[in-house]
């Protein structure tokens with residue numbers, strides 16, 4: 001076994017991962033659900049109070065690197081937490097958000113889903129400007145994605 005000294009580890013290495021530390025109870029977090037594979041805890045900087053993060057216990061950077069089996073386990077807990085915020089916080093609804101890569105807004109490189117409780121007219125904006133497809137463009141986008149998806153193993 002090769003032990004890489006702390007100063008030689010690449011930045012963002014899983015040994016420095018804050019969510020791995022939460023999984024191992026090495027840093028405090030307000031955990032609302034935990035099983036053998038998944039943990040759910042309150043986001044320290046919530047979009048709305050009760051905002052949850054749901055993460056696999058085994059480190060994966062994002063949706064592309066996690067196994068389908070581990071992802072399925074996480075999604076079960078996302079659903080459970082959605083029910084939890086609706087019922088427990090009397091939310092009118094909730095958003096599920098997830099980010100892959102810096103361009104998308106991912107900050108913590110350990111796969112996680114946000115569950116954000118919503119109330120009618122709560123003022124939280126999840127908003128974007130709409131783009132417009134040119135003639136035939138929607139089909140060309142679809143074809144590229146269909147071809148790429150056909151190469152996928154799962």
Ligand code: 5GP
Nearest residue numbers: 018029041042043044045099105106107108
């Ligand atoms: P994302 O990577 O999805 O863009 O955002 C990461 C989320 O993790 C942010 O909403 C941020 O507030 C939350 N976060 C970052 N560090 C910690 C932490 O140490 N504890 C908790 N509970 N949440 C964190």
Ligand code: ZN
Nearest residue numbers: 017020059110
């Ligand atoms: Zn991690």
